[in-house]
Amino acid sequence: MKQKKLILLLLIVFALVANLSLTRADNLNTWIKPTGLYGGEINDVKFSPNFANDKTVFAGGPEGVYVSYDGGSNWNALIFTGGEGVTSIALSSNFATDHTLIAGSKNGVYISNNAGSSWSSFQKGAPSAYIIDVESNANGDYFALSFDGFFTEKKPTEDHWSVIQTFQTIVPNTFAVVDNSVYVGCEMGTIYKVNLLDDTKESIASNLTEGAISSISVKENEVVISTYDDGVFISSNGKNFSHELQGNKLSSVIISTEGNIYALETYGGVKVKKGSFWQDLPINISSTNISFALAPDFNTSNTMIIASYEYGIIKSNDLKMLSASNNGITNVNVSSIGFSKQYKDNTTIYLGTLLNGLYISKNGGKSFVNTNNMQLHQITSITELSTGSLAAGTFGEGIWVSNDNGTSFVQAEILKTDSISFVEEASSGVVVVGTKNDGLYLTNLQFKNATKAKDLWSIDTNISALRTYGENIFTGTSGGSLYLSSDNGKTFKEVANNAFWGLAITGLAISPNYSTDGAILVGTAGGEFLSRDKGIHFKPIYDLGTTWADGCAFSPNFVTDSTAVVGAWGYIYVTSNNFMSFNNIYSNISNRYITQVALTPDFSYGKSGSIIVLTSSGGIFNLAQSLPIVVKMTIGKTGMDVNGKFIPTDTAPVIKNSRTLVPIRFISDAFGANVEWNDKEKKVSVMLDHHEIVLYIGKATAYVDGKEMQIDPTNSKVVPEIINNRTYVPVRFISEGFNAKIEWNDTLKEVTITLGGAQ
Numbered sequence: 001m002k003q004k005k006l007i008l009l010l011l012i013v014f015a016l017v018a019n020l021s022l023t024r025a026d027n028l029n030t031w032i033k034p035t036g037l038y039g040g041e042i043n044d045v046k047f048s049p050n051f052a053n054d055k056t057v058f059a060g061g062p063e064g065v066y067v068s069y070d071g072g073s074n075w076n077a078l079i080f081t082g083g084e085g086v087t088s089i090a091l092s093s094n095f096a097t098d099h100t101l102i103a104g105s106k107n108g109v110y111i112s113n114n115a116g117s118s119w120s121s122f123q124k125g126a127p128s129a130y131i132i133d134v135e136s137n138a139n140g141d142y143f144a145l146s147f148d149g150f151f152t153e154k155k156p157t158e159d160h161w162s163v164i165q166t167f168q169t170i171v172p173n174t175f176a177v178v179d180n181s182v183y184v185g186c187e188m189g190t191i192y193k194v195n196l197l198d199d200t201k202e203s204i205a206s207n208l209t210e211g212a213i214s215s216i217s218v219k220e221n222e223v224v225i226s227t228y229d230d231g232v233f234i235s236s237n238g239k240n241f242s243h244e245l246q247g248n249k250l251s252s253v254i255i256s257t258e259g260n261i262y263a264l265e266t267y268g269g270v271k272v273k274k275g276s277f278w279q280d281l282p283i284n285i286s287s288t289n290i291s292f293a294l295a296p297d298f299n300t301s302n303t304m305i306i307a308s309y310e311y312g313i314i315k316s317n318d319l320k321m322l323s324a325s326n327n328g329i330t331n332v333n334v335s336s337i338g339f340s341k342q343y344k345d346n347t348t349i350y351l352g353t354l355l356n357g358l359y360i361s362k363n364g365g366k367s368f369v370n371t372n373n374m375q376l377h378q379i380t381s382i383t384e385l386s387t388g389s390l391a392a393g394t395f396g397e398g399i400w401v402s403n404d405n406g407t408s409f410v411q412a413e414i415l416k417t418d419s420i421s422f423v424e425e426a427s428s429g430v431v432v433v434g435t436k437n438d439g440l441y442l443t444n445l446q447f448k449n450a451t452k453a454k455d456l457w458s459i460d461t462n463i464s465a466l467r468t469y470g471e472n473i474f475t476g477t478s479g480g481s482l483y484l485s486s487d488n489g490k491t492f493k494e495v496a497n498n499a500f501w502g503l504a505i506t507g508l509a510i511s512p513n514y515s516t517d518g519a520i521l522v523g524t525a526g527g528e529f530l531s532r533d534k535g536i537h538f539k540p541i542y543d544l545g546t547t548w549a550d551g552c553a554f555s556p557n558f559v560t561d562s563t564a565v566v567g568a569w570g571y572i573y574v575t576s577n578n579f580m581s582f583n584n585i586y587s588n589i590s591n592r593y594i595t596q597v598a599l600t601p602d603f604s605y606g607k608s609g610s611i612i613v614l615t616s617s618g619g620i621f622n623l624a625q626s627l628p629i630v631v632k633m634t635i636g637k638t639g640m641d642v643n644g645k646f647i648p649t650d651t652a653p654v655i656k657n658s659r660t661l662v663p664i665r666f667i668s669d670a671f672g673a674n675v676e677w678n679d680k681e682k683k684v685s686v687m688l689d690h691h692e693i694v695l696y697i698g699k700a701t702a703y704v705d706g707k708e709m710q711i712d713p714t715n716s717k718v719v720p721e722i723i724n725n726r727t728y729v730p731v732r733f734i735s736e737g738f739n740a741k742i743e744w745n746d747t748l749k750e751v752t753i754t755l756g757g758a759q
Contacts, residue, residue, distance in 0.1 A: 033620070038326035047295050081110065124159065133145045133173075190208075227250060350390065420434070425468065469510045469515075474508060481505075496538050667753065671688055740756075
């Protein structure tokens with residue numbers, strides 16, 4: 001018994017040590033968003049009241065808040081701490097001077113007094129946190145409408161919200177503030193008018209439609225109502241309404257300063273009423289439109305911005321052409337990822353999206369370019385075949401194939417009306433196609449003929465996971481069945497002994513060393529399971545409990561780095577000790593529903609490649625696996641510590657003119673930089689990652705990538721020097737020139753330089 005307890009204690013200690021080691025590496029977990037993947041869901045746009053001069057526009061969506069300073073062409077993401085994304089935005093009428101705006105979210109109202117740079121909770125006195133609409137007026141008042149029917153007001157002289165009215169017997173959707181009146185639109189075509197002078201309300205219309213009011217616009221005595229299902233209702237006196245654009249599905253309506261009416265179709269374009277006639281302003285993008293806004297100087301600039309579900313910002317400056325304008329907004333619904341068969345040579349990644357088309361990266365995921373193809377199709381799977389062709393599975397439209405690197409696609413002859421979940425190539429030219437509605441099929445590289453796979457239960461029509469390993473084909477279903485074919489798809493047998501019965505299989509990964517280690521990782525709606533005997537037996541991964549997996553992956557170098565990754569809503573779990581322990585590295589991925597995790601083919605834990613996370617409305621996130629180089633040197637002492645290893649040196653750092661100087665040769669060697677010395681010019685050149693720093697002995701100026709800079713703007717005596725036949729340089733300048741972090745410990749007289757990794 002004592003021996004068993006000792007063994008158990010040792011195992012616990014080992015697991016703790018392994019976990020501590022893992023935690024140290026995983027603290028380097030700042031996820032980066034690639035550039036070029038622009039678009040996605042935006043719920044609301046608001047122009048600055050001073051737009052004619054500052055060209056400022058704000059946009060909000062599930063990911064937070066964006067700002068544009070050039071009229072909506074280029075955007076910058078702002079840090080939003082609301083936690084649940086943005087449903088609506090309102091700007092102060094004095095925004096030009098007070099820089100104040102508020103944002104409604106599912107987690108309450110937030111306020112910024114510095115044009116969105118920082119936010120704080122603005123919820124005092126509000127009885128509800130799920131905010132669907134916020135507005136402001138010229139008097140400095142703010143108004144908020146909650147999902148459960150509380151209409152609140154915050155006056156400029158008060159520090160809290162006050163409930164003005166409640167709408168709890170009928171669901172409210174939107175409101176508009178005009179002078180001392182508020183118009184509230186509800187379900188079943190009901191309109192209320194609230195008098196802000198005495199806080200009373202009256203019903204001015206009911207049963208206008210069977211659906212809901214989508215927006216309200218008021219100008220003087222004219223009230224225009226848009227509906228989600230049946231056009232617009234117009235009143236010239238606020239009481240009697242006429243019905244126009246009958247049957248049109250509209251998401252928003254605006255009366256311009258000239259009195260024209262602009263109605264935004266939920267699917268389609270903009271309807272414009274000038275006088276008695278409606279005209280069409282088409283949108284040449286298949287978007288789902290959520291709301292829109294006209295610039296304050298609309299009568300001269302004609303600037304209109306639409307917030308959409310798939311394409312984020314759609315903009316027009318001439319009321320003739322509307323186009324996507326999302327530079328800087330990475331908020332795309334990404335559905336699938338594929339890697340080139342020659343990834344280690346060309347670093348090419350393919351991304352499929354839902355209605356945003358196909359994106360391609362040729363630099364390992366640092367940036368993406370939209371191919372301008374497949375926008376009208378919902379891509380559910382993207383795969384590069386051994387022939388070089390790209391196969392894109394779609395929702396309801398079968399498989400589309402490109403033989404020119406994604407420039408153009410044609411529909412395959414098979415499964416033309418099926419919804420495809422996966423297209424995977426096995427061996428010997430066999431291609432396996434999983435569908436969402438009709439089970440599993442086998443075809444060839446030309447997609448000429450399709451044969452339905454045998455041996456799957458008739459109820460297993462939704463293929464939710466598919467992986468291949470040589471002639472082995474693994475298939476998971478939404479009902480929890482796991483099938484294996486060991487003969488390239490000729491026959492299938494159910495494995496796992498019903499370990500996941502009733503649980504949707506949402507992740508499936510096969511060890512790259514499967515032929516010898518037999519490891520299979522399965523993620524389900526009720527937890528994660530691991531097999532080490534080729535699927536005969538599965539055991540739950542107790543560390544992860546009943547976490548709903550949203551994809552899982554083995555490292556391509558699993559045999560050496562022992563790493564696997566599991567994605568979940570709010571978690572990215574990684575193990576680098578062969579499943580002995582896990583650590584959550586979710587970090588700065590916020591408000592995103594994770595749909596898949598993938599590791600680049602050159603991935604090696606802590607050394608190379610990337611962990612890539614796909615999300616339903618935030619595009620993708622990329623975590624590069626490159627450990628930082630940490631160099632420590634002590635004033636007056638020879639030798640240096642590089643990532644915990646002592647490296648002997650023949651000289652030591654010194655302090656001169658109140659600044660630390662270090663031997664450039666030793667620092668450069670630690671960083672992997674190249675150093676060149678020009679004795680005639682007394683010039684030292686340091687090159688690292690395509691960047692170059694040039695310094696001259698005794699000179700206070702240097703050059704960084706060709707740009708002249710002062711080494712120390714506050715102290716011209718700080719210059720490179722030759723000491724004991726070694727070239728010494730100011731440590732802060734050389735470190736910051738290569739984007740390294742520098743720290744000083746005055747007690748130990750120790751300088752620490754950190755290059756790379758998450759700092």
